[in-house]
Amino acid sequence: MEASHFDHLKKRRVTAANGLGPDERHGALAKLDLFIERAGLAQNEVALKWADEALNFAATNGKHFEIDVYSPCPCGSGDKMKFCHFHGLRPLIKLLQELSLTTN
Numbered sequence: 823m824e825a826s827h828f829d830h831l832k833k834r835r836v837t838a839a840n841g842l843g844p845d846e847r848h849g850a851l852a853k854l855d856l857f858i859e860r861a862g863l864a865q866n867e868v869a870l871k872w873a874d875e876a877l878n879f880a881a882t883n884g885k886h887f888e889i890d891v892y893s894p895c896p897c898g899s900g901d902k903m904k905f906c907h908f909h910g911l912r913p914l915i916k917l918l919q920e921l922s923l924t925t926n
């Protein structure tokens with residue numbers, strides 16, 4: 823049940839990435855996109871790829887989603903996340919943590 827729900831989200835994401843959107847978006851994926859946009863990263867392919875992978879990881883790895891704030895920022899700047907987009911990405915990280923708790 824949870825897996826198929828996630829597949830649905832992922833499929834919608836791919837559709838949008840292929841330029842077939844905009845289509846109406848719901849649930850976690852809509853929030854994911856909103857938070858990415860608010861962080862100023864909606865046009866950043868590196869960050870979008872990271873968000874997709876993080877969503878996949880959070881939804882499927884069976885553990886609570888954690889993030890290392892001293893890891894490289896997902897925007898690709900090379901700076902540590904804590905000193906780059908961490909503040910802007912915090913709502914997204916929280917969403918991923920909530921998702922990891924509800925789907926695992």
Ligand SMILES: [Zn+2]
Pocket residue numbers: 895896897898899903906907908
């Ligand atoms: Zn950054």
